Amino acid sequence: MGSHWGEKIRRYLQSLYPVAYQRWKVVLISSLVVFLILLVLQPFGISGIRQHKFWILVGFMGVTAVSLSIPMYVFGKLFPKFYKEETWTVWKQIVNLLQILFFIAIGNWIYSTFVFGWGLRWDVFCAFALFTLVIGLFPTVLFILLNQNRLLAIHLKEATEMNLHLQRSVLPAESVETTQDSPFLLFQGGIRESLELDSKDLLYVESNGNYIRVNYQKAGKNVQCLLRATMKQAEEVTAVCPLVLKCHRAFLVNVRKVVKVNGNSQGYRLLLEGCPEEIPVSRGYSKQVKELIEGISGD
Structure with missing residues (x-):
């Protein structure tokens, strides 16, 4: 039974997944989501800020955009074989997600060091990494799973329609x-x-x-x-x-x-x-x- 589920999971992780061809939208939407999360939850002492809070949060959004752009744009040039569209799979998308979260954590950690004067402390970085992972991992993995099934259903339906046109x-x-x-x-x-x-x-x-x-x-x-x-x-x-x-x-x-x-x-x-x-x-x-x-x- 365990080997059966293990094989199903392995096949699913190796199934194809679409590459984001409008990467700027991913960067923009993700940065806005981070801004809204920080605005609503206000972790890391943000709730205690009395002056310039809005612009500090805008700074977090900008740092997130830069941190996202590195794996989204630079890594594809450095490692073209790994990022090849024809072989992009679910497990690669999850790995890409984890490294994006890692870069966001680093970027926000460095930014917070200058804004709040905390210094480059390891415990602060661990807190940022844990918060980023907890907030970002579950919804994005869930999105990957749902989006893969949604796109598969759409493309199968449209392929069937095109085949009917070809047959007629x-x-x-x-x-x-x-x-x-x-x-x-x-x-x-x-x-x-x-x-x-x-x-x-x-x-x-x-x-x-x-x-x-x-x-x-x-x-x-x-x-x-x-x-x-x-x-x-x-x-x-x-x-x-x-x-x-x-x-x-x-x-x-x-x-x-x-x-x-x-x-x-x-x-x-x-x-x-x-x-x-x-x-x-x-x-x-x-x-x-x-x-x-x-x-x-x-x-």
Whole structure:
């Protein structure tokens, strides 16, 4: 029985979790929450302050914003592999939460040292760390659990709706795409490197460091071509084709080739015609992808 629950917990902790793509909102809302908690509860002797209390609390809010910004913005640059969106899971989100609470405790401890003249005392830091953990850990972990289930349900429902649109599509791609609607695309790489293909044959483009990998169909087979180019250059090439759009920071996809949509808590993953790979869709692009799929599927 214990091993059964242990396995369920392990699988849940390893399940995917969405990365916050509007990090400034997280910083702003969290800072305001800290301000309101301090205003209402007034711990650490704040209740005894007679002058400039409001501005001192605003200072706590500012320190919280700075403390949050370090793990939210800096750590992602320093440790890109750990913070990779495609492998972001529930346990990583909880670890990230704990380090955010740790930085908030340090920031408020240092700020209080200067405001109240306590000195950098270890017992004061422990009090700040304990208070931050008690106040912040339970509601945020609960939010993670509820939010993961909420987003999973939403994305599964929307993926089902998109699949119904795809199934109801009555016209095959060849019958609705004319030569004018299906322009040729010319991808330029390094010296004497180029690839020209009909846009209706394009599956997707993937960014790979200083290169792009163009995946397309040729004579009924899937073909890949690696070119030295940037994703921005690939976007400029495909701008002439309205059915090719960016669905992720590292992917451009030909929506006409989508045959199925899978949903998870992070968003959607697209299955393309004759393509074994699943193409991720970030939350920031999900609305545009959904609208385009529903728009070309005959409704």
